[in-house]
Amino acid sequence: MPDESSSSGESSREFGADPDGIRRTDAAPATTYSTALLTGLAARGLSDVVVCPGSRSQALALAAAALEKAGMLHVHVRIDERSAAFFALGLGVETGRAAAVVTTSGSAVAHLHPAVLEAHHSGVPLLVLTADRPTELQGIRSNQTTVQPGIFGGAVRFERTVAAPTGDTSETDRAATLAAQALRAANGRGIAGPGPVHLNIAFREPLSSAVTVPPAANSSGSASPSPSATPSVAASPLPPGTLAKSGDVLSPNLALFGGGSVADGAADRGGGAGEGETAAQSTDDTDAVAQRPYVSTRFERPSAVLDRGPRTVVVAGHASGAAAEELAHAGSWPLIAEVTSGARFGRNLVVPYRELLSDPQFGGRIERVVVFGHPTLSREVPALLQRAEVEVVVVAPTGIEAYNPGRRARIVATASVADGSADRHWLGTWVVASRALVDAADRDAAPSLDDGHSHDPAARARFARAEFAAVRAPIDRRMLVEELWRSTWPHDRLVLAASRLIRVADAFVAGKKIPVHANRGLAGIDGTIATAHGIASAQQREGMPGVTRVLVGDLALLHDAGSLLGGHDELWPRLQVVVGNDGGGTIFDGLEVAQAAQRDVFDRVQYTPHNVDVAALATAYGWQHVLVTNRAELDKALTTPRDLPVIIEVLLER
Numbered sequence: 001m002p003d004e005s006s007s008s009g010e011s012s013r014e015f016g017a018d019p020d021g022i023r024r025t026d027a028a029p030a031t032t033y034s035t036a037l038l039t040g041l042a043a044r045g046l047s048d049v050v051v052c053p054g055s056r057s058q059a060l061a062l063a064a065a066a067l068e069k070a071g072m073l074h075v076h077v078r079i080d081e082r083s084a085a086f087f088a089l090g091l092g093v094e095t096g097r098a099a100a101v102v103t104t105s106g107s108a109v110a111h112l113h114p115a116v117l118e119a120h121h122s123g124v125p126l127l128v129l130t131a132d133r134p135t136e137l138q139g140i141r142s143n144q145t146t147v148q149p150g151i152f153g154g155a156v157r158f159e160r161t162v163a164a165p166t167g168d169t170s171e172t173d174r175a176a177t178l179a180a181q182a183l184r185a186a187n188g189r190g191i192a193g194p195g196p197v198h199l200n201i202a203f204r205e206p207l208s209s210a211v212t213v214p215p216a217a218n219s220s221g222s223a224s225p226s227p228s229a230t231p232s233v234a235a236s237p238l239p240p241g242t243l244a245k246s247g248d249v250l251s252p253n254l255a256l257f258g259g260g261s262v263a264d265g266a267a268d269r270g271g272g273a274g275e276g277e278t279a280a281q282s283t284d285d286t287d288a289v290a291q292r293p294y295v296s297t298r299f300e301r302p303s304a305v306l307d308r309g310p311r312t313v314v315v316a317g318h319a320s321g322a323a324a325e326e327l328a329h330a331g332s333w334p335l336i337a338e339v340t341s342g343a344r345f346g347r348n349l350v351v352p353y354r355e356l357l358s359d360p361q362f363g364g365r366i367e368r369v370v371v372f373g374h375p376t377l378s379r380e381v382p383a384l385l386q387r388a389e390v391e392v393v394v395v396a397p398t399g400i401e402a403y404n405p406g407r408r409a410r411i412v413a414t415a416s417v418a419d420g421s422a423d424r425h426w427l428g429t430w431v432v433a434s435r436a437l438v439d440a441a442d443r444d445a446a447p448s449l450d451d452g453h454s455h456d457p458a459a460r461a462r463f464a465r466a467e468f469a470a471v472r473a474p475i476d477r478r479m480l481v482e483e484l485w486r487s488t489w490p491h492d493r494l495v496l497a498a499s500r501l502i503r504v505a506d507a508f509v510a511g512k513k514i515p516v517h518a519n520r521g522l523a524g525i526d527g528t529i530a531t532a533h534g535i536a537s538a539q540q541r542e543g544m545p546g547v548t549r550v551l552v553g554d555l556a557l558l559h560d561a562g563s564l565l566g567g568h569d570e571l572w573p574r575l576q577v578v579v580g581n582d583g584g585g586t587i588f589d590g591l592e593v594a595q596a597a598q599r600d601v602f603d604r605v606q607y608t609p610h611n612v613d614v615a616a617l618a619t620a621y622g623w624q625h626v627l628v629t630n631r632a633e634l635d636k637a638l639t640t641p642r643d644l645p646v647i648i649e650v651l652l653e654r
């Protein structure tokens with residue numbers, strides 16, 4: 001039993017006592033269990049719980065609120081579970097640690113699915129805690145009751161359905177053990193890496209009672225636990241493929257990553273199978289056990305030492321991190337770094353990579369590609385990786401799938417460069433050609449400074465006119481992304497929706513070491529604002545400076561309009577939603593279907609026009625709204641400090 005939940009004889013703090021002052025001594029098992037679970041999670045590093053309202057989940061919600069009062073957690077409240085889950089995803093993106101979401105039973109759980117899928121595919125830690133009905137209410141058309149075990153299919157790293165707590169004294173120990181297992185799985189263990197975890201907990205009436213925060217937890221708790229505060233108490237190991245103690249049901253989905261191998265020691269004892277094998281897991285309480293792909297946490301990918309011979313480029317897809325730039329630098333190889341890679345900087349960077357990959361003199365001569373992260377923003381990169389004569393090395397230390405469009409990549413955990421002399425000519429040709437293309441496309445030729453300083457009134461007037469024209473220039477997509485890029489610094493965050501503008505940014509913005517995020521796991525237009533809100537909340541905690549700017553198309557904004565609603569009385573972080581409003585989804589205008597289909601039909605079912613008044617939308621949710629039409633107004637809007645979140649609207653030509 002973890003120390004923090006042991007009985008020490010110290011007095012406990014109690015929250016939620018009856019208003020008449022009479023202390024209720026009969027704690028509801030639902031509350032005892034929920035408090036133990038959340039205390040266990042907080043003790044192991046969980047810092048944020050996003051609560052959605054509901055009756056069946058009240059014990060978890062009230063316990064979370066009590067732990068917040070005790071300084072152990074931050075609680076955020078969201079009405080919409082989809083929004084809540086993406087908000088938690090954003091917290092996980094920024095902190096690298098799971099945040100938890102609490103929901104009631106029924107369709108509430110299904111609203112978590114988009115964020116769970118995104119977390120699964122992008123490897124972001126996330127913990128979902130769903131309340132369920134007890135077994136006696138299952139299968140009888142009881143209200144708000146559905147099939148919650150296994151609802152997320154193979155998308156969760158670990159899942160456990162817990163039978164309704166009964167008040168048995170062993171339950172608090174088991175809650176603490178489960179907390180440790182769940183956080184370990186969510187925060188990343190073994191080759192699967194971080195991802196979503198689902199704890200589905202049945203509750204029986206009484207659904208809650210006054211919350212008593214265990215004293216040890218009370219004194220040691222911190223609302224901002226440091227990462228080093230993570231597991232200090234070992235959980236009891238679950239042998240792979242075995243059941244938890246009676247009352248708990250291991251989901252068949254647990255088999256996905258090696259049965260009980262997320263429990264301490266199990267993976268190390270070699271219980272898993274190799275990658276590509278399958279395993280079935282039987283449980284007492286579930287008979288629908290699926291055969292699922294089985295990835296052992298034991299399996300490790302090899303490391304590669306790359307010889308210098310082949311003409312090589314390094315591709316940094318989404319969330320590669322700086323390792324891609326380091327390898328390109330060490331190998332003297334051109335670097336193709338997508339805008340959300342975290343590696344878009346350095347001397348080897350090739351911004352106009354699409355053009356050069358399509359050029360036989362450049363792309364045509366590539367012999368080897370080393371890929372980091374998840375490239376999603378061009379057609380040229382996957383086409384390159386499918387060419388039979390090109391060797392492909394994919395660096396993926398963790399992750400459920402490695403990027404492998406040609407299905408013949410060598411997948412490694414790390415890559416380094418062998419000794420020897422670099423082929424500087426190869427790098428030089430790319431860098432020179434890249435610079436030439438960038439210069440040719442440069443539209444920002446500054447007005448001549450000589451004119452500005454001239455004694456000739458005509459020259460000075462010419463300078464003033466040029467300067468005026470530059471700041472009054474109407475905004476187009478490229479200007480929009482370049483101005484955003486220019487305004488953003490390392491202490492800021494930039495979040496890009498899966499609209500057309502992310503591709504424009506990828507095509508044009510220069511190298512700059514700034515944090516850029518996008519939900520590229522599934523490239524959905526859903527949840528962008530909520531994710532950015534989560535990122536901003538985590539980043540700006542404890543007085544940190546910075547602004548989070550979100551660049552969305554109008555459909556991405558409308559899709560996540562519900563996330564403009566924050567928690568009542570919760571402080572907003574500095575958040576700017578910049579919407580490029582072109583009246584619908586113009587990303588589809590660039591597809592072949594735009595030429596092939598009848599115009600009116602195409603517009604109706606692909607472009608999907610709308611007439612939403614964005615200013616009124618902002619007002620409805622208590623946001624500020626600014627409409628900008630030229631560069632000067634845009635710059636001002638991006639740099640003006642505000643007390644409220646703002647939607648900066650830019651009208652764009654279709």
Ligand SMILES: Cc1ncc(C[n+]2csc(CCOP(=O)(O)OP(=O)(O)O)c2C)c(N)n1
Binds near residue numbers: 524584
């Ligand atoms: C959840 C989800 N539904 C549908 C899509 C398909 N989709 C991709 S881009 C897009 C339209 C984007 O429109 P908008 O945000 O206005 O940006 P624009 O293309 O106009 O720049 C849609 C519907 C998706 N990616 N995700």
